[in-house]
Amino acid sequence: MISGFFLIIYMGPVALILIVMTVQIKCFQEIITIGYRVYHSYELPWFRTLSWYFLICVNYFFYGETVADYFGALVQREEPLQFLARYHRFISFALYLAGFCMFVLSLVKKHYRLQFYMFAWTHVTLLIVVTQSHLVIQNLFEGKIWFIVPISIVICNDIMAYLFGFFFGRTPLIKLSPKKTWEGFIGGYFATVVFGFILAHLLSQFQYFVCPVGFNSETNGFTVECEPSDIFVMQEYTLPAVLQNALSWKTVNMYPFQIHSIFLSSFGSLIGPFGGFFASGFKRAFKIKDFANTIPGHGGIMDRFDCQYLMATFTHVYIASFIRGPNPSKVLQQLLMLQPVQQLGIYHTLHSHLRERGMLPSAAAAQAE
Numbered sequence: 001m002i003s004g005f006f007l008i009i010y011m012g013p014v015a016l017i018l019i020v021m022t023v024q025i026k027c028f029q030e031i032i033t034i035g036y037r038v039y040h041s042y043e044l045p046w047f048r049t050l051s052w053y054f055l056i057c058v059n060y061f062f063y064g065e066t067v068a069d070y071f072g073a074l075v076q077r078e079e080p081l082q083f084l085a086r087y088h089r090f091i092s093f094a095l096y097l098a099g100f101c102m103f104v105l106s107l108v109k110k111h112y113r114l115q116f117y118m119f120a121w122t123h124v125t126l127l128i129v130v131t132q133s134h135l136v137i138q139n140l141f142e143g144k145i146w147f148i149v150p151i152s153i154v155i156c157n158d159i160m161a162y163l164f165g166f167f168f169g170r171t172p173l174i175k176l177s178p179k180k181t182w183e184g185f186i187g188g189y190f191a192t193v194v195f196g197f198i199l200a201h202l203l204s205q206f207q208y209f210v211c212p213v214g215f216n217s218e219t220n221g222f223t224v225e226c227e228p229s230d231i232f233v234m235q236e237y238t239l240p241a242v243l244q245n246a247l248s249w250k251t252v253n254m255y256p257f258q259i260h261s262i263f264l265s266s267f268g269s270l271i272g273p274f275g276g277f278f279a280s281g282f283k284r285a286f287k288i289k290d291f292a293n294t295i296p297g298h299g300g301i302m303d304r305f306d307c308q309y310l311m312a313t314f315t316h317v318y319i320a321s322f323i324r325g326p327n328p329s330k331v332l333q334q335l336l337m338l339q340p341v342q343q344l345g346i347y348h349t350l351h352s353h354l355r356e357r358g359m360l361p362s363a364a365a366a367q368a369e
Helices: 002-011 013-038 047-070 072-077 079-086 088-106 109-141 145-168 182-203 241-247 256-270 273-285 301-323 328-336 340-356 363-368
Strands: 172-174 177-181 214-216 221-223 235-238 251-254
Touching (some): 002 013, 013 047, 013 109, 013 301, 047 079, 047 088, 047 109, 072 079, 088 109, 109 145, 145 177, 145 182, 145 256, 172 182, 177 182, 177 273, 182 256, 251 256, 256 301, 273 301, 328 340
Antiparallel strands (some): 172 177, 214 221
């Protein structure tokens, strides 16, 4: 599985997006199937059809937003896409309303309660699976490093917590997972922080991993070329006095992203496992061992991604809160979609603003030259 993961990364953004979508669809199918079997929903009219219809609607909304945000140049060039982008949210809402009305029309007197159970089941599944899958792709567009490091952190923590628990585990951690131990939990944390720190150092050296994924309208393909941002540029840090005495070093050179990796690793090790505990509680509630038997010896796809979705959400929030600044490429894409008169007005406003700040010569100085 790990070798397959690296192969997919090598294949590029399109392969990664397709894999995320495939995982999302499979996880959705596993959870919907559990509800179908647990609640004996075999006689419910349109239940499965509506569940998949709502999945299509939500994906249309999220991926439409992504296309509008990251592929503005392509949208501007194709007239049908301009129409879809302009009225995207209205179309998405209309599609959802059609499904909502279909659900109401499908209500049958003897199945009212069960039908509303399954309606809620479908929507909670969409919230957990589809929304968080979309955040995985959003992280990918910020740079492959924001996709690879969080996923690798969760995998590492899972492995190291198991090894520490296997060799040193004595104290039970939580009743939901009797095999989890405090020794594995703590050992996994420290091992994951070290792993994340080293992986961050290795990946920060390559543009292929640190540059945001963009769309080149000339080649109609994805690009990963850029001037690396400050967090991926080596900097010198002064060590605290205690460490200076212990290590005999006054300064150390490292990438700022390595500091961010400590916070990512801490979340993945201390809070991330609660995604697994949540999944364990869910399976116990419905008296099932695994979500499915897709992967021999591992259960279903959802069994492997229960912590990954929580980690992806944290990564997205972390980027939005502490990393992401104004994006010039997005601003330019929005400007290109304006009418020529509006573009000219913005040009004059920006020109005047830059002159006032002394970044452009004044009109008199320009005439004198």
